[in-house]
Amino acid sequence: MAALHTHICVFIVALLLQATAFAADCAGQPTRLQLTDGPYENYFYSDCNSSSHVVVTSPLSTSNLDYIYPRLLIAWPAGNSGIVAVFAAQNGQRGTLHINLGGNDQDELLQPVWIAGTPNPVVGVTSSITLDSPAILTVPILGSIRVIREYTEGGRNTSPDQQAQNRLSVDGAGGAMIKRTWYDNTTTTWLTFTPSNGTPSITIDNGELRFGAGTYKFNASFNYPQLTQLIPQRLLNTASTDLIDSRAEDVNSLSFLSYDSKLLAGTWRFLTYFGRDTMISVLLLQSVLSDTTIEAGISSVLERINKTDGTACHEEIIGDFATLTNKVDFNKTSNSPSCDYKMIDTTYYLPVLMKQYFIDSAMNASRAEEFLQTKASFLDENKGLNYNQLATSNAQKIMTSAAPFAKNPVQANLIHLKDGQQVGQWRDSANGLGGGRIPYDVNTALVPAALRAIAALSTAGFFADHPDWATLANQYAAIWEDQTLHFFEVNVAQNSAKSLVNTYVKQANTSVPSEADAIESDVKFYGVALDGNNGSWPIVRVMNTDDCFRHFLLETTNQTQLSSFLNQTADNILRPFPAGLATPVGLFVANPAFGGDADYASEFTRIDYHGTVVWSWPLSMMAAGLSKQLKRCEPRDDSVPDFCNQSALYSKIVSAYNYLWDLIEKNMAQLSTEIWTWNYNGTYTVVQIGAISATESNIRQLWSLTFLAVQRNTFT
Template sequence: MRLGVRVSTDAPALTPLSRDEIFNDDFRRFQAAVAADPAHPDRLRRLEREVRGAELLTYGEKLMAGLPNFATYFGRDMLMTALLMRPVWQPAMQEHVIASALRKLALDGNVSHEEALGGQAIREHAAEYIALVDRGSLDSARAVLPHLQAVRENYSMVDDDFQLPVVAAGYLADPRLPAERKRRFLLAENRLARLVANLAFVARKASPYARDPMVTNLVSFPRATDGRWISSSWRDSRAGYGGGRFAMDVNAIWAPRALEGIGTILEALARLGITAQALDSLAPAIRDPALAAWARDPAALQHAVSTWRGAERHFQVALSRETAAKRVAARLRWASPEERGYWEGVGGRTGPPADTLRFLALSLDGEGRPIPIVNTDPAMFLLTPVGVARARVLTAPILLPYPWGLFVDELGPLVANDAYAGPEVWEAFRQDRYQSPTVVWGRDVNILLTGLATQILAVPPGEDVEPLRNMLRLTIAAVDRSGLRHAELWSYRIEAGRLLPARYGTSSDVQLWSLTDLAVEYLLTRALP
């Protein structure tokens, strides 16, 4: 039986991109090689499914975050995907991502995290209408009613603001695209002015710490009306950052890279023939004091980059073997009998770290003190070459067996380990498991694998990369044993003393940053002999 499905809408149609428009020649040759290998038909089917998934989510106007959930624009998802997929994408794909983010940019340069359209827009406008009526603002409430279906933008996130300069800098520095094409792209749709507005936004956020590198000058999450800090980076559940105010990923990874991106972009604009006078006319945000100071004085910008690279020190945690053992024991006593029995057995077999346990805290509290949650976010450092030694240091806590670190042989790396924090954090994660110590995220697995492969491929000939290859093999084997490698996220349950992998209930079937597995598969053929 053959079924036909027709979908209609009163919204403007999106422009689908074909696989030839999405993927570069290197990837297509890789896919052809997989197709020519009759010994692994399942691999070809999986690859084809993911390529089709990419086609489903990729449009000229935007990349959608997933299906059936999150079937719309999400800024962070799109920008992170651009960074991970660069080895396999057509160079022009960067233009679709940057143009989409710039199209939705707030006037002050803030990147939109998420759009609400259709029924979601109506629900959000209705909530706004009710709130205005409750406050007695009747005229303002009436003004909402004629525009219930208008698209709404959510500018609440922090990390995407710093990721846009990184992606834009990569595009402008890409030698595969001619200068004239880049110039035309920037001058269309007011993109240059919008991009510079984002650079100014980042400069305003980053300049306090660049001037005075005290911990409370780091980039902060916003505060909710109830006094808590709103998780405003990728771990955007209520408990995601353990109640922290300053996120490690925002401050130690993205802020320094964003400032580097500002320098790259300003240099690229000059090479494209966009003079300082032209920039002043075309992009008024270049006059913003923070950005203008760095534009006039590249040495000052470089000093700011160096200062921000030092922000990592605020997140460093070092626990003695004895302290680590005591905290893990306390955490397991707090757990359910089933969890306690299983993980005490694992911990007894593996033993605590032989030496001081060192890791980067997930976040800092309101006073700038580390909240000691082991986490997968340091893998994002590896998306640019850092060297074998530093890569091993950054990944050591991720590959340390749980309950000491994050690694579970039958599952992969858990997204967090709260054992070294306190009962308040434990309870928060028990109430909100989305980014808790019971979950593996496919996104983070792909970042880790991409990062390790990036390091292997970047080292000079003759340097020993076998430790990094072993990390790749270990991670792949564990994730494959879960049977859920290609899911958005997955978890586990303990039954009769056994750990059983389980799909997480709200995960999407087709998810944008899970499809970055396509880049992982391509890179692994080069990184693993």
């Protein structure tokens, strides 16, 4: 039996190593991309058969070895699946083992694997890794990216049940194979290694693979149904095809995340559907996207609506993780996908996106009827329903949730996080809202924007069973626009503000200057949430970038409020952190300096996911939002807003807009990544957040690619 097992393993390894010889032909050249974000080297390969992202991690001399370790990771969009192989030096000394992709021949970097099979071919990538010293493969995880993500960010804990499914073997040629059959008992993932150029054979010791120093060819593959990628020519509209050459890296990155059935949030950690990410991205990118891409985004959201209450899906659960979830959470044997509906913000984007596509762009109005008759097919529970029914369910959810405040505008009737949840919108980390339960962005921007969109869609003939929404939604919207901001407003007298930033610098134990001299007047901002952990204040007193939602999504007409709102946004962009939001590395998404509590300083730091860090997409939305507001000053048939004729205020807004763009252009190198942080040693320098914390930034994020469409404008 042992001899037969070895023979079978040798055959399988040989077959995988020769996989490219049997690859199915693809018209056109494959897409390859290499991106460096030390200590991570990222390699992408896509063709008509499959797409792969390979990450090779080697510690740098400056790396925090608690978070950075030698690693080979492969991520696949299909099934949100992948492999991670964690290595350690055989000498036991951290930081002494380094890995690089490819041997001496750089042409070896990422070639495709394709083997005919039933019901699905085996696909993936092959290349080589070079180890500079003897190594042990300590942890192999094969299956779901969700599981790999939880391992890397959750204390490096593995599932004994899943790891027991790994099958390790070596062959007579010195190679080795790890394979795992998924929980569906059908799909298999393989990872094979073979020594080359005299490199020592691989051995098994105590259930671990041991490697010598040298180069090993590897194949990473699986047999799961693949997605149809939107290549750049299908991804962009005809007016934007010049971007294929002029912005090739970003277009190819966007293409890697775009498929005919959905758009994916980011890679490698979020290589699947996220509703919020999809809709924010399409809203910002619409001017350059093809109808095919936009409709893929809209349909993916409609497919995943909770039919019982109209809630939009936050994150889909697919592939190996879906089978596991069905077994553990629902006690059933099923591979069917499901959805996470805990977020409260995602629901409100859908009508805004539908209005922008079907109403604001007249040429798309003719598509609406046919599109809305499409039958849902992704979730079992939605099959048989058409998109019109699902869109109506979503709009009904919004109208119902908005009604209490519209009828009685008190704080208790604002939109709260769901019971039992500590997250519910984009600041979805444990401390992202400072313990707040009533988010600023949802209540002051998303709800009224959704209501305005429902009114416009109803006027255009959508929601035929609810003709009253054309008037009622506008009435609700006016109340939400005008009567929500004051709940979140924070005003700090000038002297108190100076004292607070000086205290904050000490509390945060940071060497950055307090910038108290930049505070030349009272400080005003809107806190990230209400009902926070600090009982001393009803507002979570954290300055933030979420003003961008209101600027981008609304055109309010309460002139006094609008002028004041724009004024405080401009002030907080122009003032340097911690007096404001601005640093040479970008705008921080949170500034806790005015909280008056040491807990704020400890909960919103440079290693926190939603702390004193920079995200790309709020820079993009803020730039697009301020541009939208300034464009309201251009001559129209109707009157322009009052701020346009207030020369000092208008000039300040233009200055803030231009300064924001100066910061954006200064940080072009990292704009397409998810998030970055900083060091300060007399000046700010950009740091990869994964180098100093357990949170690893995605090298490419869907909504971080929106600068393909968001461009700098000139205002005088």
